[in-house]
Amino acid sequence: MAPTSVSPPPLRPPKANTQKYKVALCQLLVSSDKEENIARARSRIEAAADAGAMLIVMPEIWSCPYSMETLPSYAEDIDGGESPSISMLSEVAAARKITIVGGSIPEKASGKVFNTCCVIGPDGQILAKHRKLHLFEIDIPGDIKLNESDTFTGGQEPTVVDTDVGRIGIGICHDIRFPELAMLYRSRGAHLICYPSAFNMSTGELLWDLMQKSRAVDNQLFVATCSPARDPNAKSEYMIWGHSSLIGPFGEVLAAAGHEEATVIGEIDLSMIQSIRENLPLEMQSRGDLYRFVDVQRQRETASNGARGVESEYVLVNDTVL
Numbered sequence: 461m462a463p464t465s466v467s468p469p470p471l472r473p474p475k476a477n478t479q480k481y482k483v484a485l486c487q488l489l490v491s492s493d494k495e496e497n498i499a500r501a502r503s504r505i506e507a508a509a510d511a512g513a514m515l516i517v518m519p520e521i522w523s524c525p526y527s528m529e530t531l532p533s534y535a536e537d538i539d540g541g542e543s544p545s546i547s548m549l550s551e552v553a554a555a556r557k558i559t560i561v562g563g564s565i566p567e568k569a570s571g572k573v574f575n576t577c578c579v580i581g582p583d584g585q586i587l588a589k590h591r592k593l594h595l596f597e598i599d600i601p602g603d604i605k606l607n608e609s610d611t612f613t614g615g616q617e618p619t620v621v622d623t624d625v626g627r628i629g630i631g632i633c634h635d636i637r638f639p640e641l642a643m644l645y646r647s648r649g650a651h652l653i654c655y656p657s658a659f660n661m662s663t664g665e666l667l668w669d670l671m672q673k674s675r676a677v678d679n680q681l682f683v684a685t686c687s688p689a690r691d692p693n694a695k696s697e698y699m700i701w702g703h704s705s706l707i708g709p710f711g712e713v714l715a716a717a718g719h720e721e722a723t724v725i726g727e728i729d730l731s732m733i734q735s736i737r738e739n740l741p742l743e744m745q746s747r748g749d750l751y752r753f754v755d756v757q758r759q760r761e762t763a764s765n766g767a768r769g770v771e772s773e774y775v776l777v778n779d780t781v782l
């Protein structure tokens with residue numbers, strides 16, 4: 461049977477008249493001193509802007525250590541305008557006329573704590589706020605045990621944001637494990653998905669690289685990740701993997717850090733997406749006559765964090781669920 465022909469999703473053009481731009485990943489060393497972290501982040505961002513980056517991506521939890529016990533004490537009220545970390549990002553974005561995907565910080569709101577990424581435009585305004593959707597819950601005896609939901613509340617909305625450099629989808633770390641989120645972002649015209657992250661030594665070595673490339677290749681778009689640097693002297697049991705990267709739509713590594721503190725800069729060329737989608741038209745080849753990604757709109761309640769959401773499933777067409 462001939463494959464069903466579907467039109468590829470439109471790629472949202474950047475507001476600025478640019479097909480190519482530089483993106484910087486600031487892999488920061490994080491200490492328990494918030495002021496020091498903010499100052500360090502500021503100078504890294506300024507240096508990246510001086511080097512020509514139009515988009516800066518910051519790590520997951522860069523204003524304080526990634527420790528479930530201490531995170532709430534560092535939480536900031538972003539909506540209440542009491543957030544020194546986000547104020548710094550806004551000031552630098554406006555001063556340098558750049559876009560910043562602001563990693564994440566612990567955010568306090570309505571008596572809860574969220575793991576939140578702000579995207580800031582060149583006028584210093586917050587363009588979008590993404591609260592980590594999939595909280596990291598893992599228990600591998602003798603290796604790693606972590607329950608983010610003891611500390612954080614999960615977000616409720618995927619985030620696609622129009623910026624000066626084009627349409628970007630946002631996920632935070634464990635969000636990268638859910639291919640449906642990336643598919644959604646592609647279908648909404650994102651050319652890039654940014655995942656501020658803080659992968660660990662246990663899952664990082666095996667899966668970090670693989671998952672970034674998978675999300676990029678499946679969706680034929682760019683993926684940028686940014687992690688804190690590994691601190692071998694950190695007291696926390698949670699050792700950071702590092703290796704922030706920029707991956708192209710063919711799965712190619714365009715820039716990558718090691719595990720130390722570093723800023724790496726890569727180039728995004730939007731025409732690469734057009735070419736790969738023309739050369740290898742996956743969207744046209746997909747067998748929508750056999751299977752489809754449908755939103756069955758079932759409410760679910762997750763046991764771990766109480767977050768309510770809508771469950772989507774791959775179903776066979778003619779499946780009774782339809």
Ligand SMILES: O=C(O)CCC(=O)C(=O)O
Binds near residue numbers: 596633637660664
């Ligand atoms: O999914 C994983 O293996 C790691 C996720 C993680 O480190 C996080 O969400 O903070």
